[in-house]
Amino acid sequence: MKIFAPLFYILFCCSLCFVGCADPSHAKTPSQTHYDIQATLLPSENALLVTTEITCAAPAEGISALKLRLYAATYSEGNSAVGPAKVREAYGKVSESYGNVEIQAVEGEVPVQDYDLGQDGSILTIRFGRKFKKGESIRLSITERIKLAKIKHHLGHYDGYYSLAHFYPELCPFRDGKFFACPLSDHGDPFSHERADFTLQLTLPAEYECASSAEEIGREKQGTERHLTYTLSGARDISLVASKKLRSVSASYDGIFIKYYYENDAHAAKTLKKIEDGLALYSRLFGTYPYASYTVVSMPFCEAGAEHSALSVVSNALSELQREEVILHETAHQWWYGKVGNDEYTYPWLDEGLAEFSVACYYREKAGENAYRAQINKAREAFSIRLAIKGQDGVRFDKTLAELNEGYYDRVYCGALLLYAELAEKVGYRPLLAALLDYACRYDGKTATPNALISSLSASLGQDLTDFFQTWLTAALPIE
Secondary structure (H helix, E strand, O other): OOOOOOOHHHHHHHHOOOOOOOOOOOOOOOOOOEEEEEEEEEHHHOEEEEEEEEEEEOOOOOEEEEEEEOHHHHHOEOEOOOOHHHHHHHHOOOOOOOOEEEEEEEEEOOOEEEEEOOOOOOEEEEEEEEEEOOOOEEEEEEEEEEEOOEOOOOEEEEOOEEEEEOOOOEEOOEEOOEEOOOOOOOOOOOOOOOOEEEEEEEEEEOOOEEEEOOEEEEEEEEOOEEEEEEEEEEEOOOEEEEEOOOEEEEEEEOOEEEEEEEOOOOOHHHHHHHHHHHHHHHHHHHOOOOOOEEEEEEEOOOOOEEEEOOEEEEEOOOOHHHHHHHHHHHHHOHHHHHHOEEOOOOOHHHHHHHHHHHHHHHHHHHHOHHHHHHHHHHHHHHHHHHHHHHOHHHOOOOOOHHHHOOOHHHHHHHHHHHHHHHHHHHHOHHHHHHHHHHHHHHOOOOEEOHHHHHHHHHHHHOOOOHHHHHHHHOOOOOOO
16 A cells, blocks of 8 residues: 655655644634534433534535444444454453444434435434535534443443443544545444534433543532533543442643542552653653543453543553553553544554554653663564564555454554654654654644654654655564
């Protein structure tokens, strides 16, 4: 796959258009897309009732339809949220548990002509009675009932925990004249989120605690129910975890409210300090943290962790050392996913490699060169073993999620980390960090591509890195 071919003189000229990011904490402008969500969690039925009002701008002249992603369909029978190797870990047994999503109403300020859910039920296409001008405001409302599968995953329930991520219908990004709908995937992060603003009103039983990626601006108890109101601006998504079991500790860093939710962590204060340390270091290296708060939740989860805007999930089955590394990785995603967005389905290495390199940088800054090298060597060992067994084509990582269903971690995480480690050797560790800061500033709030990354780093470092990246992505360089 040939993904980049920019000429260096073009890169250099384009670099003149960028100004230094002396103050990366510039105020956010309102996003073009706003989600106003009303949700009710019904634990007795393991169900979620959701009404989502969406306001957006028509992305092109003359469009008469919108496409939205219904990630909740991932858990319906006939689809698969996890691969065969993860079934027991995800469901706690050999057989799977299924959920479903039922669309109850679709309405628009401009009358809705019709709608359909596509072959696998995950893409909602809404057709209107007329065409829109580019930039014209479109308002619509979607009501749905979601049955939650019993699964330790992004969306579902398990052991008294309700994980509510990607639960609302989300507009598909509009690129190259069409809507891009990420296919479903049983591994990785099949997401491509554009920046949006959110408000959320959540109703749930009063005895439940809720960890949210958003800022809580209202809390009211009415009888046996609790009503919570949240707001979140300039974010890639909004997510929640609800349970009766959650306890929390909190701190603050540079005006950012930090909260750690857990059930059983004998070292909760130490964990909270690690979260704060990671946030502080990445802020120094890569620019100001993009949100007003940051929340980490330890809960049943079949993967090591997962990132959301202003919230990270870590598995409660991890050891203390594992939890530390996962927290540092997911916290790095607040820059390489949250601040700088990318298409995680088409280019999964783009944010995962940067998050892994950020962890290695954390250990170098905090514990010294040997700790940094230890992170690099772990990745080199895994990547080298796979290279020896599978050959060059078995380790190249310039592929989509669908093409990386085997050896995903060794390629996307380890391979991409080695790329950045080698680049640091080539151009210097400190110059590379400065170039990554430039990249984070230039694409703050935007969605970057491999071309954007390579162009930005090339301009910042004063040399064309196209061939270097292409060689690593295709694994054409022997690993020593």
